[in-house]
Amino acid sequence: MVPTKAAREDPRRAEECGCAPTPAESRELRAGVSRRTLLGAGTAGLVAPIVAGPLLPSAFAATYPSWDDVQAAKANEATKAAEVQRIQGFIQSLTGEVARTRTAAEQAAGAFYTAQQEYFEAAVRADTLQSQADAEAANATDAANKAGRVAAQLYRDGGDQTSLELFFSGSAATADDLLTRLGVMDKLLERNQRVYATAITARDAAQSLTDQAVVARDERDRLQAVAEQKMSESQQAADAAQAALDAQTLNLGQLQAQLAALQDTTAKTIADYQAGVEAARIAEEQRRAAERAEAERLAAAGNGGGVVSSGWARPTSWRRTSDFGPRSSQCGNGYCSTSYHYGVDLSGGCSAGIYAAAAGTVVYAGYNGGYGNYIKIDHGGGIGTGYAHIRNGGFNVGYGQRVNAGDLIGSEGNTGNAFGCNLHFEAYVNGSPVNPINFLADRGVSI
Numbered sequence: 001m002v003p004t005k006a007a008r009e010d011p012r013r014a015e016e017c018g019c020a021p022t023p024a025e026s027r028e029l030r031a032g033v034s035r036r037t038l039l040g041a042g043t044a045g046l047v048a049p050i051v052a053g054p055l056l057p058s059a060f061a062a063t064y065p066s067w068d069d070v071q072a073a074k075a076n077e078a079t080k081a082a083e084v085q086r087i088q089g090f091i092q093s094l095t096g097e098v099a100r101t102r103t104a105a106e107q108a109a110g111a112f113y114t115a116q117q118e119y120f121e122a123a124v125r126a127d128t129l130q131s132q133a134d135a136e137a138a139n140a141t142d143a144a145n146k147a148g149r150v151a152a153q154l155y156r157d158g159g160d161q162t163s164l165e166l167f168f169s170g171s172a173a174t175a176d177d178l179l180t181r182l183g184v185m186d187k188l189l190e191r192n193q194r195v196y197a198t199a200i201t202a203r204d205a206a207q208s209l210t211d212q213a214v215v216a217r218d219e220r221d222r223l224q225a226v227a228e229q230k231m232s233e234s235q236q237a238a239d240a241a242q243a244a245l246d247a248q249t250l251n252l253g254q255l256q257a258q259l260a261a262l263q264d265t266t267a268k269t270i271a272d273y274q275a276g277v278e279a280a281r282i283a284e285e286q287r288r289a290a291e292r293a294e295a296e297r298l299a300a301a302g303n304g305g306g307v308v309s310s311g312w313a314r315p316t317s318w319r320r321t322s323d324f325g326p327r328s329s330q331c332g333n334g335y336c337s338t339s340y341h342y343g344v345d346l347s348g349g350c351s352a353g354i355y356a357a358a359a360g361t362v363v364y365a366g367y368n369g370g371y372g373n374y375i376k377i378d379h380g381g382g383i384g385t386g387y388a389h390i391r392n393g394g395f396n397v398g399y400g401q402r403v404n405a406g407d408l409i410g411s412e413g414n415t416g417n418a419f420g421c422n423l424h425f426e427a428y429v430n431g432s433p434v435n436p437i438n439f440l441a442d443r444g445v446s447i
Contacts, residue, residue, distance in 0.1 A: 110369045
């Protein structure tokens with residue numbers, strides 16, 4: 001579920017590889033740059049795509065021109081032309097990297113979503129078959145016991161003494177034991193054929209369903225491994241896309257201003273262009289600060305995030321609008337919903353706060369196909385939770401980060417396949433989705 005087990009267990013190894021920013025460095029960088037807002041309406045929020053080659057494109061290591069370089073280049077036409085060409089190359093490289101890694105991230109996120117849904121379907125099928133097998137096994141035992149009672153009654157009414165002694169000799173703990181003994185009681189079977197046939201049918205059905213459940217579990221496990229691999233690849237791809245976007249965000253504005261300064265034939269000074277870049281930077285910081293303040297104001301409403309004695313918390317303070325399990329497919333907003341809902345929908349409106357249901361580690365934070373912007377938290381012991389449809393720019397945590405129960409991790413949106421702003425919340429046991437309503441209720445949390 002993460003790029004390497006060693007790096008997950010020892011964060012220092014991520015720092016030693018030298019191939020990419022460490023999680024701590026990435027969080028520090030992104031504190032000043034919005035993680036998601038510039039990836040586009042459909043893919044904003046990608047924090048991880050799979051790309052061939054190095055994680056960081058060569059353009060990231062480039063030495064960009066300073067304003068002193070630009071000032072010096074303006075004094076000589078040949079030097080100026082060369083500097084113009086160099087800056088244009090940097091701009092093209094940055095723009096190209098964003099487009100390339102964004103496309104790779106979209107593809108990886110789509111593959112992850114598809115693999116995840118196929119795994120969920122297989123998990124539900126395996127559980128359903130096993131439940132049916134258990135029910136048929138119980139039916140077989142009940143029918144066999146019923147046949148035994150009927151046989152006893154027949155004996156009291158004049159049955160075969162020899163057959164009856166055979167039937168009751170020894171203990172018969174299972175349906176098969178009882179049926180074997182009933183099978184030699186020819187006279188009684190003639191008078192009790194319907195009950196016996198029912199028991200045989202139930203026993204055979206139980207065995208058939210058990211065999212199918214074994215095959216289904218094997219397929220479930222195979223698809224789980226595929227889904228985990230696709231999640232890891234998607235996280236890597238989104239990280240590469242975010243790195244490209246961060247590099248563009250940090251450098252593109254200044255490069256464009258430097259290019260304009262070199263190509264300008266008016267009396268406008270280099271200082272004027274520098275001032276324009278600084279003014280744009282301040283305006284963007286103010287815009288993001290206002291956006292964060294509004295999100296925090298909305299997140300503070302209600303009682304979401306309150307931690308109970310079990311150490312678990314409600315993931316949002318708002319009402320439930322869709323339950324777990326089979327449902328009628330609904331169409332709208334360019335797509336149709338699935339006929340099986342692997343989580344619950346909780347709707348508080350756009351930008352309403354989303355909270356970690358328990359302490360754990362963020363093992364995915366990025367785009368995930370129909371889930372839109374999505375966070376998955378590993379709580380240990382085979383327990384996990386998922387949070388989908390997070391708004392663009394609404395991530396408060398990143399991949400690899402430790403969170404506590406009740407921490408604000410994001411805010412509601414309508415990214416992916418959603419009919420409106422809401423939180424799609426899922427709970428996982430050993431990777432398989434379970435009913436979050438019952439899951440949280442067992443831990444003292446009501447949703």
